[in-house]
Amino acid sequence: MSTFYEFFAGGGMARSGLGPDWECLFANDLDPKKASSYSLNWGDEHLKVGDVSELKTSDLPGVADLAWASFPCQDLSLAGNGAGLKGERSGTFWPFWKLMTSLSEGERAPHLIALENVCGALSSHEGKDFATICSALARGGYRVGALVINASHFVPQSRPRLFIIAAKKSSISIPDSLLCNKPELVWHSPALVEAYDKLPKTTQKSWVWWNIPTATERTTVFADLVEDKPSGVKWHTAAETKRLLELMTTVNLNKVKAAQKSGSRMVGTIYRRTRTDSKTGEKMQRAEIRFDDIAGCLRTPSGGSSRQTIMLVEGDQVRSRLLSPREAARLMGLPDTYRLPENYNQAYHLAGDGVAVPVVRYLANHLLEPLLLANRNQKKKAAA
Secondary structure: OEEEEEEOOOOOHHHHHHOOOEEEEEEEEOOHHHHHHHHHHHOOOOEEEOOHHHOOHHHOOOOOOEEEEOOOOOOOOOOOOOOHHHOOOHHHHHHHHHHHHHHHHOOOOOOEEEEEEEHHHHOHHHHHHHHHHHHHHHHOOEEEEEEEEEHHHOOOEOOEEEEEEEEEOOOOOOOHHHEEOOOOOOOOOHHHHHHHHOOOHHHHOOEOEEOOOOOOOOOOOHHHHOOOOOOOOOOOOHHHHHHHHHOOOHHHHHHHHHHHHHOOEEEEEEEEEEEEOOOOOOEEEEEEEEOOOOEOOOOOOOOOOOOOEEEEEEOOEEEEEEOOHHHHHHHOOOOOOOOOOOOHHHHHHHHHOOOOHHHHHHHHHHHHHHHHHHHHHHHHHHHO
16 A cells, blocks of 8 residues: 655545545645545544644654645736745745655655646746746656646546656656656646746756556536535526626627527536726626536635636526535545535635546556556565
């Protein structure tokens, strides 16, 4: 059984994705509400609630095969304040990395490190933040590579994320089957290739292009995940639905009309956004809808604007409501047995701030576990 530490653990979605063949040695999160959900679903035996900067190596038992860290994305996001790794939230990468460095000095470095963040991390500060992270890993004795994976390969949600995977040079011998000679478009986006080109030459020497297979085509659509009798939310009144339609441009209204004419049960997702009117130049709120069988990216709620609304169209009948907490959890790949907070905003925040479970499983199945297996087989041969 492989072992792991989980930092910025949230509700334990990385743990859910890794699955029962992985043993959690330690988990940490600063947010007591998220930690409460973690404890509710996984127990609190290995959970320590508090600031990562206050952790010591003595808090971490044993030697982990993997350290997973989905560190905060706000300062690296394209919608953020541009603070990058110097920001209060995304800057928490540094105390995490200091802890990893301390483990290395005590010969307890994790064999693998997995970092997850928004794709904006690639271009933050013109690529300097990404280069800083990769250079730190390289100086720490790791081979480092990255992949951009959209959760839409596995669940009906558009959610591209950056995954930086690093393997300790002294303990992991990488099989050729897990390496590409050059970037592959399906997992190595143009933005990632551009960010790689900006890395210092010394860091590029430690770089690898990870090779994982192309995912099989997703078979579910968003409508499959929608609850017939939602819990935690109520259907809007006719007046509220009418107001949503009034906030739509002609382009978006035509999408609703096309759904009505289809004769099928159609489920669309709506975000309210502030747009500049092309005629008046004034900023106004708009409701933008999509009927492409996929939900927009879940976000943490900030006021009412970032909470996703769904619109159900069945012929002439048009109904709307907020996305339910269980629907949000399903969009993240969490099983229905996962216990959610009773508070709507807490449940939505937990989902919107997490990592998609099936993406973690795919990485574990096709990269993390093969790396560790190759390492164990190599040790067995050396001992024979």
